[in-house]
Amino acid sequence: MxxxxxxxxxxxxxxxxxxxxxxxxxxxxxxxxxxxxxxxxxxxxxxxxxxxxxxxxxxxxxxxxxxxxxxxxxxxxxxxxxxxxxxxxxxxxxxxxxxxxxxxxxxxxxxxxxxxxxxxxxxxxxxxxxxxxxxxxxxxxxxxxxxxxxxxxxxxxxxxxxxxxxxxxxxTPGVLWPKFDNETGLALSFTNAIKDEILNIEELCLKFIEFMKESYPENLEERYKIDSSKMPIDIYDEIAIKRGAIIRKGEVDYTRCANLIFNDFRSGKLGRITIEKA
The missing domain is CATH 3.40.50.300 (P-loop containing nucleotide triphosphate hydrolases)
Structure with a gap:
């Protein structure tokens, strides 16, 4: 991204x-x-x-x-x-x-x-x-x-x-800078320093799930009762199904699921998480 x-x-x-x-x-x-x-x-x-x-x-x-x-x-x-x-x-x-x-x-x-x-x-x-x-x-x-x-x-x-x-x-007002690398952009987007409205939140959420699977798999398992060893997209689907983020005919509502996951992360319901290691 x-x-x-x-x-x-x-x-x-x-x-x-x-x-x-x-x-x-x-x-x-x-x-x-x-x-x-x-x-x-x-x-x-x-x-x-x-x-x-x-x-x-x-x-x-x-x-x-x-x-x-x-x-x-x-x-x-x-x-x-x-x-x-x-x-x-x-x-x-x-x-x-x-x-x-x-x-x-x-x-x-x-x-x-x-x-x-x-x-x-x-x-x-x-x-x-x-x-x-x-x-x-x-x-x-x-x-x-x-x-x-x-x-x-x-x-x-x-x-x-x-x-x-x-x-x-x-x-003073909060201020960003004109250009940053992709890793920094993701970190700022995960924490909502950059508005969700200007992002592809579905793609962003998949990146976040990839990070969580790698760094905090136990948090995913405890919060959503899912198998964190699966592929990120499969984890995404499983969370959506468990949380009722489904459109008609069983189709996954990825935007709604992304909002649910980010709300959990940003409010602390997903546990205490640090994106960047010292």
Whole structure:
């Protein structure tokens, strides 16, 4: 499958991020823990350059616990700070602030020498569509002011948010990049970072079943009570029959079955799954 999706507003977002860099001390990059590699936008890395970054590994409630630990270690080995988060639960803002303050210790030391009393840390929150960025912001800010959606691209304007701690957040819309390889495109599509509406969801689902058969066959068997040793298309058919995704005369409704399978994966009903290994 050849997958690319780069709406016009994303070019504008890239320019806004570039202009706003001088306003912030730290970048909080929210990524999807199920696809830690593909949910890191290489354009953002180019834009922020030497600006200090904290990786927020969101959706760790949906990803493989063992892989979560391996990815944290991988990021740390690369000299990056990474924190595991489930943005739907209470977030330890003190931990985020502590990590950020340690990164900025030289700045705070200079302020202390100049007798400047300012404990605030300004952070820009960036991430790809559907990484859970808005949910993270709402949670950390203890408010419901930022629009949230389970469809990519809901946040479309830059917003400053005050929190109850000494953290000031600058929100930005989710942004992808113009071209990516097929493997990355599949990962982004599996997790709905790219809209289902522009994809061949039946073909995409077959690719997903191939992945599950290879990496998490026991999850398929437990959820759907099927034989995971079969060919992917046969597994597809068997799930459709068991879940009643049938059109008249016994014909399989592959689109309906694909939606059922992806809903199970994206909601966690299929188990805790990491698409990309560390």
């Amino acid at each position: 050849n997958i690319n999706w780069y709406p016009g507003h994303m070019k504008k977002t890239k320019e806004e991020i570039e202009k706003s860099l001088k306003l912030v001390d730290i970048i909080l990059e929210v990524i999807d823990a199920r696809i830690p590699k593909s949910s890191r936008n290489p354009l953002i890395s180019e834009i922020v350059k030497d600006k200090e970054t904290i990786i927020i590994m969101n959706k760790t409630d949906l990803s493989d616990p063992k892989e979560n630990e391996m990815w944290v270690k991988k990021f740390e080995d690369e000299g990056l700070n990474a924190l595991k988060i489930n943005a739907k639960e209470p977030i330890n803002t003190g931990k985020i602030y502590k990590v950020a303050k340690n990164i900025l210790k030289d700045k705070f030391k200079k302020n202390e020498e100049k007798q400047i009393e300012n404990e605030n840390i300004r952070m820009m929150v960036v991430g790809i569509p559907n990484s859970g960025k808005s949910t993270f912001i709402n949670n950390i800010a203890k408010r419901k002011g930022t629009r949230v959606g389970n469809r990519p691209g809901v946040t479309q304007q830059k917003q400053w948010i005050k929190t109850n701690s000494n953290i000031l957040l600058l929100d």
